[in-house]
Amino acid sequence: MSNVKIPDPAFAQSIIDAGGKTLDLCYQCGTCTGSCPSGRTTAFRTRQLIRKAQLGLKDDILPSEDLWMCTTCYSCVERCPRDVEIVDIIILMRNMAVAKGYMAEDHKKVGRSLLKTGATVPMADNIRQLRVSMGLSADPPTTVGDAKAMADFRKIMEKTGFDKLIGGQ
Ligand code: SF4
Numbered sequence: 829m830s831n832v833k834i835p836d837p838a839f840a841q842s843i844i845d846a847g848g849k850t851l852d853l854c855y856q857c858g859t860c861t862g863s864c865p866s867g868r869t870t871a872f873r874t875r876q877l878i879r880k881a882q883l884g885l886k887d888d889i890l891p892s893e894d895l896w897m898c899t900t901c902y903s904c905v906e907r908c909p910r911d912v913e914i915v916d917i918i919i920l921m922r923n924m925a926v927a928k929g930y931m932a933e934d935h936k937k938v939g940r941s942l943l944k945t946g947a948t949v950p951m952a953d954n955i956r957q958l959r960v961s962m963g964l965s966a967d968p969p970t971t972v973g974d975a976k977a978m979a980d981f982r983k984i985m986e987k988t989g990f991d992k993l994i995g996g997q
């Protein structure tokens with residue numbers, strides 16, 4: 829089996845057309861990789877992902893776990909000498925991956941928590957008690973504590989098919 833990667837300029841252009849106009853500005857200095865807390869504990873390399881995007885290596889990027897390793901902390905964006913909008917580009921590529929049915933399992937889990945409880949991080953009892961002790965309602969007036977907002981939110985998840993994508997049904 830050949831290991832030759834086939835560049836797809838149309839894929840790189842689709843990222844630029846979708847809003848990633850700074851993709852071409854990257855000159856591969858590696859400052860982003862050196863700034864990335866996620867890369868310290870995983871094999872994820874920001875510079876490499878951006879290079880693959882420039883080359884249009886769609887089949888390397890869209891199904892890959894690397895695409896989901898970024899925590900969107902923006903350390904790389906703050907330090908990039910070329911003002912590449914790295915996080916925006918990663919999010920654009922995640923949207924493209926999701927449209928093809930790819931999503932990291934951990935992200936699906938977060939989505940399922942949101943669908944079930946209205947929050948990505950479920951409310952803990954001690955937080956509820958703290959809120960009450962401060963004269964607040966036990967649950968915040970968001971999807972967590974507002975039944976109508978939660979029903980509306982679930983409807984949106986259903987209509988967009990997001991619930992099925994994350995295995996919420
Ligand atoms: S810091 Fe900016 S210019 Fe340097 S490799 Fe990363 S994206 Fe490219």
Ligand code: SF4
Nearest residue numbers: 864898899901902904
């Ligand atoms: S925003 Fe993402 S890619 Fe950039 S440093 Fe943070 S985790 Fe790494």
